Amino acid sequence: MMTEVTLTIPRPMVQARAVNKTIRNGSHRVEILKSIDLSIPAGQFVAIMGASGSGKSTLLGLLAGLDTPSSGSIILDGEEISHLEEDALAQLRGRKIGFVFQSYQLIPTLTAEENVLLPMELSGNGDDPGRARELLDHVGLSERRHHYPVQLSGGEQQRVALARAFMVRPPILMADEPTGNLDTANGRHVLDLLLGLNRHEKTTLLLVTHDRELAANADRRVSLRDGEVVGDELQARDE
Ligand SMILES: Nc1ncnc2c1ncn2[C@@H]1O[C@H](COP(=O)(O)OP(=O)(O)O)[C@@H](O)[C@H]1O
Ligand SMILES: [Mg+2]
Incomplete structure (x- = not known):
């Protein structure tokens, strides 16, 4: 008997x-990232890991088009952005x-609420x-809606920033240590929120994280060391 196998390969999103x-630093050049090649399919949840100083934040900024590479190209949803x-x-x-x-x-x-509304207003929608x-409400801040950032703790500001990033239902969400300043309960809450987005809205997630629980829930782990990708593994989610 013949079995027909249909493979649908999601398009690369990032x-x-x-x-x-x-980066030129006075008289010497510092290589922050070296020969990075990555292709992230739509809907994948990627954890970017590595020691402090390994280049994680720089990589995320480049992938988001917030910074420009010295050479090479970044392609977002099929569009070369350079x-x-x-x-x-x-x-x-x-x-x-x-x-x-x-x-x-x-x-x-x-x-807090005005910060969350801002991306929607900027997008003209x-x-x-x-x-x-x-x-x-989802990030546990319904009581803090009318507070200004200075009136919020680091963890609360982090949750406002997450809510703001979710506002326009972006197909790609990138976050630099999104649970870095949260206690266990709030960290779990943010993790659930991120997983919900990934599952229900098929959001492609790229998270820089040291958080084991967060990383254990990713589809893929990319590890950086001294500006190079030293590990890139698919994993079954820990559910
Ligand atoms: N603008 C800059 N000028 C000089 N060095 C930088 C600059 N940005 C980052 N670096 C250096 O590049 C390396 C990687 O930084 P970063 O991407 O912030 O690492 P990570 O997020 O993994 O901690 C670090 O050694 C950092 O000091
Ligand atoms: Mg960093």
């Missing part, structure tokens, strides 16, 4: 081809990527206070 990042003008790049980023910075980068003059409230 690709890096021969990416190098070198040739794009700043405006076109900002638009593409706005449509495709939710980004959570390691330092949160909330707007100090806006409340009006606003959706209901969704903003729901997201703040």
Whole structure:
């Protein structure tokens, strides 16, 4: 009997081809990333791991188009981004990527809720206070909606930054240590939120993390050492 096997290979959502990042520091050059080649299919959950200083944040910034490689190319959802003008790049980023910075980068003059609403307003899609409230609720901050960033702890700011990144339902979510400042309960909450997005909205997730529980839930682990990929493994999810 013949068995027909149909393989559907999801399209690559995020690709890096021969990416190098070198920074000139006075008289010497520092190679921060060396020959990075990655292809991340749509819907994959990737954990980026590695010691402090190994280049994780730099890589994430390059993949998001927030920084430019010294050589090589970054391709987002089939579009090579290095040739794009700043405006076109900002638009593409706005449509495709939710980004959570390691330092949160909330707007100090806006409340938690206004920060969460901002991406939607910037994208010209009006606003959706209901969704903003729901997201703040999900990250356990419904009582903090009207607080300003200075009135929030580091962990609370981190959760506002996550809610903000989820606001426009981006196909790609990138986060730099999203549970880095959270206690176990809130870390678990954020993990559930991320997994929910990945499963139900098929969001491609790229997370820089040291968190074992988070990493154990990823489809793939990419390890960096001294600016190079030294490990790239698929894994069964720990559910
Ligand atoms: N703008 C910069 N100028 C000089 N060195 C930098 C700059 N950005 C990052 N680096 C260096 O590049 C290396 C990788 O940094 P980073 O990507 O922040 O690592 P990680 O996020 O893994 O801790 C570190 O040694 C860091 O000091
Ligand atoms: Mg970092």
